Amino acid sequence: MPERVQHLLDQLTLAEKASLMSGANFWNTKAIPRVGIPSIMLTDGPHGLRKQGGAADHLGLNASIPATCFPTAATLANSWDPVLLRRVGEALGTEAAAEQVSVLLGPGLNIKRNPLAGRNFEYFSEDPLLSGTLAASFISGVQSRGVAASAKHFAVNSQETHRMSIDEVVDERALHELYLEGFRLAITGGDAWTVMSSYNRVNGTYANENQELMQQVLRRRWGFDGLVVTDWGGSNDRVAGLIAGNALEMPSTNGVTDQEIVRAVEAGLLDEAVLDARVAEVLELIERTAPGDAAPADLDAHHELAVEAARASVVLLANRDRTLPLAPGRGRVAVIGDFAETPRYQGAGSSLVNPTRVDSALDALRASALDVAGFEPGFTRMDGSSKRLRRRALELAKGSDVVLLFLGLDESAEAEAVDRTHMRLARNQLDLAEELIAVGRPVVVVLAGGSPVELPFADRVDAIVHGYLGGQGGGRAIVDVLTGASEPGGKLAETYPLRYSDVASSTTFRLTEATSEHRDSIYLGYRYYDKIGAPVRYPFGHGLGYTEFAYADLVVDETTARLTVTNTGERAGSEIVQVYVEAPDAANGEFRAPRELRGFAKVRLEPGEHARVEVTLAEHAFSAYDVGTHDWRTVPGSYAVLAGASSRDIRLRATIGIEGEAWSLGDAADLPHYVSGHVQSAGAGEFEALLGRSLPAADWPANRPLTRDDIIAQTKGRGGFGGLLYRLITTSHRVLMLLKRPHAANNTYFALDLPFRSIPRLSGGAFDEDMLDGLLLMVNRHFFRGTRRLISAAWKLRARNTRIPKAN
Incomplete structure (x- = not known):
């Protein structure tokens, strides 16, 4: 403990120590002027500063000051670019420092378990290596400006439905291999100064009170020495939270929980040394983030960075007969779809940013060299019916040579506190798409949204461009890609299934009241589809470009994969080289995913240029989590190291023998569906065998009086x-x-x-x-x-x- 922190601690009364454990108001910590302890401000992120100057809330309802709205995490993840993420973090840190904000509440890096989860737009990926690597860079960028980042929501915040009471029931191996691994990488690689605990329970215990997570994993195993803050209103038992390692409860409780702490110390139920440790964490955070005289942020430069980040994250999903890019002279272009004029560029809830400006795709198209025949919204938001809008759109399409159709999830579909109920686009959008396809003109679909949707028309349109939620510069970025002024720089950070029923967790997600059973275990996203050989709409890591790349000369050892990448096309472009490790017997004989992402690198090349690319393999490239020893352990055998352009576009393969002591990952007799991967058929008994305990009640008990702990x-x-x-x-x-x-x-x-x-x-x-x-x-x-x-x-x-x- 720093000497100055100890000196301050020695001067505080018990009541003053307790008072520092909760906020002064909605966004600020308490000050103690008597000993020179200032108040500091925490505000929402993670893709823009949401500092409220008036009425405060945690739901995005009341106005905040103008700030740069960068692409959301789900969008930035498609860039696969840690350098870009650091630059975005630096810009956000600069804006926070200029506003005297000490803690930016982000990034969010929960694993995207299910496409219907309401906050998927705030999270990076279905893969922990990609999530954690990008989050670490983002955190480093924010904190380079003297502003703390906050890795959230720790842990297993996998759904919004009943999020403040739901018990996420997950086996130990999946917990560590998927749900905690991204946090580990972000915290150890980014040196996060704060972590935000999640609302939910994890295997029966509230995350904020879970000593296994907070003490054994976060602090002892990972070496975290920062501060844990509750999510807003996310404290259950204040004293139990303190003991587990939570220092700061937000927002203010008007002294209610401060008194609980004082009484617990006086009654001998709470060791004052534990309280002192938590107070010291608050004081150290104040010292780390002491606001200075920061210069105003260059909002114009930040807007240009937001455009650049959106460009790097646009994914070209399909491009039949090289329909894109659209060049001048291609003919008259019909622009159809309400999202072209009124972009959907961010999610909703606590991350809702008041942007400094918003670039619409329609304005950018009109400013381009394309011959824009006209614009028609074609449909209304929130699935409203309008035959007139559809008729006008069809008339415009018939008089044009190419149709740009802007579709997506509207503002009612993705938000904090609510999960989606299905994976479809709005009915009026689907009907319009079918009628436009029938017109017979080339149709280019431009998608907006933070999570996968079913695309029944995918094989009948000429191109599909996905901008995800591109922030305030997303409209211009999309048009730059459509016209070829820039390349589509992204690849999917998640799998696009054909239909929702194909998702491993679709049989359990948000279907029960009291618990969320993770019967899918380690088989999430591409790990599941590749295990059972299921067809998908677009695989993890998929993304097309305007040039082509050849891979050659793969050489591997236990820490590194090296290969040569050549741009064989006619224009400059970037390639995201993905390295997967294929485990011995994983495809059919072991409780293990057949292949897992273990490294990646982004390389930009001019036409004809080649480069030797070196990809560092993940620390656990040849390991699995052993529930017997409660730690990661090397699995010996002959591994294949694969280099490819997606999880299913494998270009090169090399083998490597890994030594170690053989051990079992699970008994095939007790866990047949976990060995085969067909986890949708895993029953309660098999899941209990995996957990090693009986399942808790899945639904709320009926006909009993409600208590303070009920919702x-x-x-x-x-x-x-x-x-x-x-x-x-x-x-x-x-x-x-x-x-x-x-x-x-x-x-x-x-x-x-x-x-x-x-x-x-x-x-x-x-x-x-x-x-x-x-x-x-x-x-x-x-x-x-x-x-x-x-x-x-x-x-x-x-x-x-x-x-x-x-x-x-």
Whole structure:
């Protein structure tokens, strides 16, 4: 502990120490002027600064100051470019420092387990190596400006439905190989100063109180020496969180949990040395991020960086007969689709950025050399029906030579606090696409969205360009790619399945109330599809360009793969070289993915140019997690090291023998579907055998009184005031959707998933614990007794708050 931190700690009273464990308000820590401890500010990220100057919220409802909106993590991941991620991090750190912000709450790097997860747009990939490598660079960039990054949400935050209470039930091997590995790489490689704990439980224990995760893994195994902050409203048992390693609870609880800490120390339930360790972490963070006189950010330069980042992340999914790029003289171009004029460039919720400007694709097309015949929106957002809009779009297409059709997920589809219910595009978009294809003109589809969608028309259009959520410069970036002013620089950081039913977790995801069973285990994304040989729409790592590359001369050892890459086309371009390791007998005889990404590199070459590319292999390239020793362990045997342009476009292969002591990854007799990979057929008994314990109840118990630990959604179907409360919230969602306010509508789910215990803590002192007791009586069918208690408690609280202190 630094000497100055120890000196400050020695001067603090018990009450002052406890006070530093929660916020002063929504975004700031508490100051203690008596000893010179300042307040610092934490604000949302991760792809832009969301600093609110007025009314504060964690849901993206109230306005924030203008800031550069960079492409979201799901977009940037398609660049496969750590150098670019560092530059974006540096820019974000600069903007945060200029606004006297000490902690930027990002990056998010939870694994994208299922395409329907509502916050997939905030996360990098289905692969932990890609996620962790990019996140480490991003973190290094932010922190190079004296601003702390916060790796979130630790851990296994795999769905938004009931996220504040759901128990993510996952086997130990999948936990370490997939869900923790990206965090390990980000924290050890990026030296993150803070980590944000997730709302959910992990194998029965809230992440924020999970000593195995917080102490054994995060601090002892990975050497993390920074501060853990709760997600906003994400504290369950404040003292248990402190003991596990959580220092800062946000936002302010108006002193409620500070008193819990003081009482626990005085009663001998909490060792004051534990409290001191947590206070020291807050003080060290303050020292690391002390705001200085930072220069204003160059927002014009940052906008250009946002455009560059979007260009590098655009993925060309299909390009039949070299339809793209579109050159002047190609003919008249019809621009159809509401997203061309009003771009969907970011997600919703806590990451909602107020951009400094927004480039639309339509404006960029009109400014290009293309002959734009006209524009028609063709459809309305949120699947509204309009025959007139469709008719006008078809008329425009018939009078043109090429159709640019802008489709995607609208603002109601992807947001914090809510998961998608299906993987389809809106019906009105699909109908329009079919009618435009029937016109007979070449159709180029431009997609927007942060997660895979089903593409039933994919084989019948001429090209598909995916911009994901490209930030404020995404519109210009898309047009640069369409016209060939720049190349499509990205490759998919996730697999595109043909249909949702093909997804390994589709049989369990968000289908139960109390738990989320990860019966898919290690078979997630390409690991699953490649294991069972399932067809996919586009494989992991897929992305076309405007030139071609040849691979040759692969040489490997235990740490490195080297190969020669040549640009055999007619224009400059970049190639993302992916190195996979194929395990011995993984395809049919072992509980193991057939191949896994173990390294990658991006190389840019002029026409005819070649380069010798060296790819460093991951630390665990030839290892698996051994649940017997609770650690990574080398698996001996003859491995194939593969170099390719995607997980299914393998260009070169070399073999290498790895030594070690043989050990078993699982008993085929007990785990037949985990050996074969057909995990959709794994029953409860087999999953229990994998877990080594019985499964917890998957649904909420019926007909029992609700407690402080239950969530408001559990009032559903209970009748009386509880049922009325549920109907009021769900009705408000429907009304807001009818009013075309999807951001506000989706945030009603935040209220439904809120634990009752959080109401006093998040109310800023307007609703206390006694009032909560009254509310619980009301929802438990004791309406009049509960009402009397709530009113009485409210009067007592009002009297306490308005009492004038006596003069000395």
